[in-house]
Amino acid sequence: MAEELVLDTAIRDWVLIPLSxxxxxxxxxxxFVSKLMRSNQTLDAKMVKEGQVVVRARNLRAGANFIPLxxxxxxxxxxLLHVPKGQAQNPQAQMFSDPNMAMDMMKKNLSMIIPQTLTFAWVNFFFSGFxxxxxxxxxxxxxxxxLQNGIDLSTVDVSYVSSRSWxxxxxxxxxxxxxxxxxxxNATDDAQRMMQMGGFGFDPSKSLSAEKDGLDIVQHEWALPKFEKRAENVLRKLVS
Structure with a gap:
């Protein structure tokens, strides 16, 4: 049977609230540190254009039934969705050719790893075992x-949360x-940061190809006639 514990209010005042x-x-x-460390980059017109094409393709796929066939x-x-082979910009090649982009990537990694390491050491030293x-x-x-990282007691109820897990x-x-x-x-989204580290940012060729495949499987069904029938039914009910 799981063991029930009575938590002292001092733990709330000196562990839970300060840690949060x-x-x-x-x-x-x-x-704010990440914003100060970020260098000014000039936007690539070709990449911006391809990104806008992807946005237009997504809007077309979402509103396909609201325009005629x-x-x-x-x-x-x-x-618009056709990118000739060899003309699409490779994000990895851009990172190695642009020193500012590589430096920004290193700064982002440092701003993510160093604070997490220091904070975890602080929590592990002062609040371990609570x-x-x-x-x-x-x-x-x-x-x-x-939920119970740092507590090696199998008799404690699972609903209790240790300070390290908190x-x-x-x-x-x-x-x-x-x-x-x-x-x-914002610069605190670690999940998005890890995805960018793994994918090296936006890949136009893959995005355009995915949007093209998505448009190919869209089954167009114009929604306007249905609206007209609904309006006629509503008018008939009002008249009757």
Missing amino acids: VVMVLIGVLRH KSFRSRKENG VAAKIPFPLTQRFRSM YFLNLFGLRGLFSLILGEE
Whole structure:
């Protein structure tokens, strides 16, 4: 049977709240430091043009049924989504040819790794072994390794959260709060940062090819006649 614990209010005042506040302040500080370290880059007109074409293709695919079939086909087959082989810009080649881009990538990695390492060392030194909070609903045993990192007691109920696990929950769970405070394009989104590190940014050829395949499988069905029939039915009901 899982063991029930009584949490001292001092743990809330001296562990839970300070740890959460420090994580928020570190995230805000990382955002402004990343903005100061970011160098000014000139936008590539070709890459901007290809990005706008991708946006137009997505809008066409989303609103295909609100335009006539002839208009849809003319927009689909006008050749905007065709990128000749060898003309698409390779993001990896651009990174190695542009020293500013490589330097910005290194600065972003440092601004992500160094604060996380120092904060984890601080949490591990001062708050290791504390049971910081209790989740108000039951959980299965699969959540034990995620919520009780640093506590080697199998008799404790899974709903209790250790201080080290609370650090990781704040690290990856404050994305919505940072988006609300700092905006959508902030420098604290570690998940998006890792995706950019793995993909080296925007690849026009792959995006254009994916959008072309998406438009090829779209089944056009003009929605305007349905609206006319609905309007006629509504008018008939009002008259009757």
